């Protein structure tokens with residue numbers, strides 16, 4: 176697979192391909208610098224080699240209010256390992272140089288990006304080879320901070336919807352988002368969960384009635400069983416905490432979980 | 443005083459998006475945005491309802507003990523040989539600090555909204571005590587997040603909260619102080635938003651909190667402005683208040699904002715001094731403090747070059763916070779208010795001086811404001827007036843002070 180497009184176009188291609196294969200795109204999350212810089216890159220490469228569809232590239236922040244204990248601990252380690260905004264951009268550049276072709280979305284809280292310079296970050300991320308931005312503490316009403324520079328660079332700017340979002344919120348998010356909508360599965364913070372919520376089908380149907388944008392589910396998606404469940408329901412899904420927890424038992428465990436989840440998404 | 447007890451001039455900032463000039467806003471996860479909308483609507487409805495004002499006023503008078511008096515610090519002023527220092531005695535409010543003003547206001551609002559589970563964060567423990575007290579009074583359940591560093595240095599308040607029936611939840615993450623307690627409270631709110639009211643303790647966080655907390659605290663300035671004129675026949679030359687998140691300061695300042703001849707002076711925690719980098723002086727050390735985004739609002743934030751939030755230091759837990767309420771950032775930019783700092787040493791000195799000369803043991807937070815008054819008074823004429831917000835009493839700080847000064 177070679178990389179033929181960037182930004183929103185690359186995401187469009189990713190969703191089109193998954194759709195043709197009648198499955199939801201699998202986008203694992205990895206935090207640059209966890210457990211250290213080199214190993215985080217190795218992990219992304221090894222999982223990319225499985226053929227997964229895309230990546231959420233975590234950039235650590237000292238005060239991650241939307242994250243549960245697993246990601247808090249991992250990003251804290253990444254910070255102690257010296258991960259910075261610049262290093263995260265280097266990581267993307269290096270991964271592209273090594274031939275990684277899948278879309279990569281930079282995930283960061285707002286403050287490190289603002290400190291780096293919002294416009295400059297978007298430009299540098301595009302130049303490094305990233306495809307978009309996920310900022311969990313940036314609701315659409317504050318989109319102005321990144322909207323113009325993302326539009327100019329062709330980078331996707333992802334907004335979230337949650338079970339608490341009403342029709343007005345759904346309209347605001349879908350009117351502003353590019354790339355896809357990040358659908359928060361539950362009312363809560365990130366973290367592995369045993370079950371997906373029972374209301375999921377109705378919830379997704381409620382969103383589908385309002386938008387044609389691709390819907391990517393995250394928060395709590397943890398297992399091959401979940402991946403199977405999402406087939407035909409969402410356009411993609413993100414797995415984060417479950418992979419980190421598997422990794423605590425060893426690289427091979429993490430790799431096996433990513434492989435099994437990806438396989439399940441294709442069954 | 444008007445019919446409506448809370449000072450709310452609708453032409454005032456923030457704007458509809460919660461901005462004070464370029465500061466403020468709403469930088470939080472989508473999950474809680476609908477709850478902020480709901481809160482804002484409920485608040486606007488409540489303050490348009492005379493019954494809400496009547497109920498709050500009744501509690502303030504019969505329970506909190508408002509109005510709190512103003513005391514002339516006669517011996518201290520005499521000894522300094524300059525301006526007359528007057529103290530707005532928020533330390534005499536029930537629970538011993540201004541925090542109760544906001545806790546009762548938000549508590550009544552929570553009850554009105556039908557929320558029964560209340561969460562709060564606390565640094566010094568004064569907001570935690572205020573919240574626990576208000577919830578005991580109103581019959582609502584209360585859970586207070588508190589960093590373990592603060593739990594250690596504010597033991598009496600931890601015990602007080604438990605006695606009042608609240609659950610104190612220790613926070614082990616990050617610097618284990620106020621910042622981390624707010625992180626945990628926000629995570630709780632994101633998770634339990636349907637049933638839970640987040641009672642934020644200072645004039646910070648996402649809109650509408652900075653506005654709402656200011657409004658509930660503005661009673662301090664409304665009372666003080668009348669009282670000081672009755673006592674001295676004039677408006678003060680300056681109002682001085684300590685600034686943690688900024689609630690007691692904005693509560694005092696607001697009533698004086700159009701009084702051009704009254705200087706508004708906020709005092710931040712200078713900790714071990716600016717050069718040491720161990721402080722919480724967000725407006726004084728612009729090498730490490732810049733406009734940024736923390737806890738849902740855009741304001742000055744102490745951070746490293748990479749945008750990671752820095753750990754702060756102050757002898758007073760209530761000022762030990764890396765950001766500051768957005769309205770203060772705005773007032774500073776307008777040059778309507780001026781911000782300075784007092785170090786740990788300055789504050790400890792003021793703590794002792796006020797105790798010995800006036801028989802008032804101030805909170806270490808408030809001691810920062812007293813320190814600035816002590817510094818300024820001698821440079822001013824004898825008929826000038828300094829109004830200091832004595833935001834709380836110092837009983838909670840005795841362990842800390844004994845630890846530093848010895849018995």
Ligand SMILES: Cc1ncc(COP(=O)(O)O)c(C=O)c1O
Nearest residue numbers: 568686687688689690760807834
């Ligand atoms: C007595 C007292 N004064 C001041 C503060 C600082 O808070 P703020 O700046 O919101 O008034 C605190 C906070 O705990 C406090 O307890």
